[in-house]
Amino acid sequence: MAGEATIEPVLELTGIGKEFGAIRALHEVDLQVFPGEVVGLMGDNGAGKSTLVKIIAGNFRPSHGEIRFAGNAVHFSRPIDARGVGIEVVYQDLALSDNLTAAANVFLGRELKRKFGPIALLDHKAMAARALELFGELRSETRPDDLVKQMSGGQRQAVAIARTRLSNARLVMMDEPTAAISVRQVEQVLGLIHRLKEQGVAVMLISHRMPDVFAVCDRVVVMRRGEKRADKPIHQTSPEEITALITGAKEAA
Amino acid sequence: MAMPLESPISFTNVGQIRWWQRGIFASQTGYVLLALAVLLVIMHFASPYFFTEGNMQNVAKNFSFIAIATLGVTFVIITGGIDLSVGSMMCFSAMITSMVMTELSAPGSPAGSLFVHMAADGKTVLANVPGLILVVSILAGLGVALIAGLVNGFCIAVLGLSPFVTTLGMLSIVRGLGYVASNGRGSFPGGPDADYFYAATSGDVLGLPVPFIYLVILALAMAVVLHHTSFGRHVFALGGNEKAAELTGIPVVRVKIEVYVICALAAGLQGIIISGWLGSAPANMATSYELNVIAAAVIGGANLAGGIGGPLGAIVGCVLLEVIRNGLVLAQVSSYWQQTLVGVIIILAVLVDRIRSRMT
Numbered sequence: 001m002a003g004e005a006t007i008e009p010v011l012e013l014t015g016i017g018k019e020f021g022a023i024r025a026l027h028e029v030d031l032q033v034f035p036g037e038v039v040g041l042m043g044d045n046g047a048g049k050s051t052l053v054k055i056i057a058g059n060f061r062p063s064h065g066e067i068r069f070a071g072n073a074v075h076f077s078r079p080i081d082a083r084g085v086g087i088e089v090v091y092q093d094l095a096l097s098d099n100l101t102a103a104a105n106v107f108l109g110r111e112l113k114r115k116f117g118p119i120a121l122l123d124h125k126a127m128a129a130r131a132l133e134l135f136g137e138l139r140s141e142t143r144p145d146d147l148v149k150q151m152s153g154g155q156r157q158a159v160a161i162a163r164t165r166l167s168n169a170r171l172v173m174m175d176e177p178t179a180a181i182s183v184r185q186v187e188q189v190l191g192l193i194h195r196l197k198e199q200g201v202a203v204m205l206i207s208h209r210m211p212d213v214f215a216v217c218d219r220v221v222v223m224r225r226g227e228k229r230a231d232k233p234i235h236q237t238s239p240e241e242i243t244a245l246i247t248g249a250k251e252a253a
Numbered sequence: 254m255a256m257p258l259e260s261p262i263s264f265t266n267v268g269q270i271r272w273w274q275r276g277i278f279a280s281q282t283g284y285v286l287l288a289l290a291v292l293l294v295i296m297h298f299a300s301p302y303f304f305t306e307g308n309m310q311n312v313a314k315n316f317s318f319i320a321i322a323t324l325g326v327t328f329v330i331i332t333g334g335i336d337l338s339v340g341s342m343m344c345f346s347a348m349i350t351s352m353v354m355t356e357l358s359a360p361g362s363p364a365g366s367l368f369v370h371m372a373a374d375g376k377t378v379l380a381n382v383p384g385l386i387l388v389v390s391i392l393a394g395l396g397v398a399l400i401a402g403l404v405n406g407f408c409i410a411v412l413g414l415s416p417f418v419t420t421l422g423m424l425s426i427v428r429g430l431g432y433v434a435s436n437g438r439g440s441f442p443g444g445p446d447a448d449y450f451y452a453a454t455s456g457d458v459l460g461l462p463v464p465f466i467y468l469v470i471l472a473l474a475m476a477v478v479l480h481h482t483s484f485g486r487h488v489f490a491l492g493g494n495e496k497a498a499e500l501t502g503i504p505v506v507r508v509k510i511e512v513y514v515i516c517a518l519a520a521g522l523q524g525i526i527i528s529g530w531l532g533s534a535p536a537n538m539a540t541s542y543e544l545n546v547i548a549a550a551v552i553g554g555a556n557l558a559g560g561i562g563g564p565l566g567a568i569v570g571c572v573l574l575e576v577i578r579n580g581l582v583l584a585q586v587s588s589y590w591q592q593t594l595v596g597v598i599i600i601l602a603v604l605v606d607r608i609r610s611r612m613t
């Protein structure tokens with residue numbers, strides 16, 4: 001990214017730490033994420049990735065440290081607070097309701113309504129039109145009125161990502177988006193990440209799959225034992241080095 | 254911040270779902286509706302009495318007696334819950350309504366003095382507007398249903414108890430309270446407003462039984478609520494994937510409490526209507542009706558796993574049950590066969606839906 005130094009980071013963590021009783025889950029984590037940047041967050045199970053993600057998403061409050069979002073210090077007590085400032089999470093199981101349509105899922109919890117006197121009824125047309133627009137931006141062949149039950153893994157991923165576009169999120173965190181889908185659908189999902197990047201959205205990709213991280217990420221962050229052990233532009237590192245950092249064969253880079 | 258669309262989206266790999274593979278055509282409700290139509294045709298040829306006006310009115314009235322409660326329980330079933338307390342709730346609401354009405358109509362009683370007084374010739378005279386006693390007593394009946402629904406909802410949504418266990422307990426609690434309140438004798442609507450009460454619960458308007466009219470209005474309201482409000486959307490989302498509903502910021506606890514309250518109110522209203530038809534609210538009224546109500550909902554296509562169901566299905570289920578009962582009587586088959594047949598139909602309806610969803 002040219003001129004990274006002059007652009008304000010969308011997310012800035014300083015000295016983030018988290019203890020659960022006697023267990024130190026995170027220690028002194030500093031991290032910056034810039035607009036339009038895709039950051040891969042890697043680490044073994046128990047390395048502190050999900051704790052970090054949950055702190056950013058507002059599920060947990062950090063024990064120490066400061067979170068700044070778009071330049072302002074923020075304190076989230078619930079996930080909805082994080083969503084309010086523009087942080088969206090695509091969960092591993094996508095959090096979709098199978099029995100509803102794609103459009104209904106995109107707008108779940110923030111339905112568009114039209115007022116008829118005292119009662120507000122759903123505006124199906126507007127929601128379907130907006131959903132189609134979002135699927136178009138993501139180049140996903142998804143019909144807003146189809147049930148999610150009948151969709152492929154890639155389409156489901158598109159629905160989950162379209163949901164984050166609804167609020168014009170500035171940071172999208174994706175938890176293992178490629179873990180449970182076919183090779184062809186992985187391509188689609190990586191394509192979706194590129195779309196987000198093109199539109200200036202910062203993406204944090206939490207993944208175990210090395211090829212995916214190297215395919216889309218600009219930068220990779222490795223966590224081990226609750227600490228950040230590496231933070232490198234992708235072209236200055238290699239899958240071998242990352243593996244060594246994850247397993248602890250190499251302490252830090 | 255609208256993004257520019259370089260090219261309109263084209264669907265080269267994703268086909269359109271055919272019209273007969275979506276909506277009602279692909280639902281259990283659709284199949285059962287078809288089965289019902291076939292059954293009606295068969296009944297027409299089997300018995301010349303079936304399609305007479307009197308019999309139709311009878312059928313309409315009888316299925317309306319469980320259909321309103323079925324609408325309520327369908328809400329709960331769509332969220333993936335169950336309410337076993339509807340039968341007891343019907344009885345308790347009806348009983349409280351009758352008791353309050355009798356109490357308010359007694360000139361000597363403390364509450365009654367506000368509504369009636371004794372005239373010089375010993376007759377009871379209304380103190381205020383006619384019908385006020387009726388309104389107050391029905392509100393009292395619905396009020397106890399509201400409380401029971403709130404307790405159900407609180408235990409299930411806030412305390413996290415299982416719906417089956419909670420409402421099984423409530424079934425017993427409410428039935429017991431009914432026996433306690435009436436000392437096991439039940440109660441009767443009485444006083445100056447009793448005639449209004451009978452007119453409002455078992456009368457006819459333009460040849461249509463009143464309960465049937467209530468049913469149609471409530472079913473239409475339910476269809477609008479389920480498909481055109483965000484509350485309805487959330488009810489479906491809750492049944493489809495509760496965790497997702499929570500993560501997307503749906504007020505899960507509130508929606509759950511609301512569906513149990515709706516269910517209890519529907520059952521209460523149903524009980525009040527039944528008591529108008531019976532002319533009393535005996536303490537054993539509507540015993541085991543919860544099974545008929547749930548059976549009707551399931552036959553009509555509500556899925557006990559959650560996420561599927563609607564007012565049309567609830568009504569179709571009730572009509573099917575009633576037509577079978579009515580048909581067996583007209584065909585002079587022993588009415589003992591009815592239960593067996595209902596059981597077979599429950600299993601058949603679910604089986605046909607399972608086979609269909611395997612095929613597509």
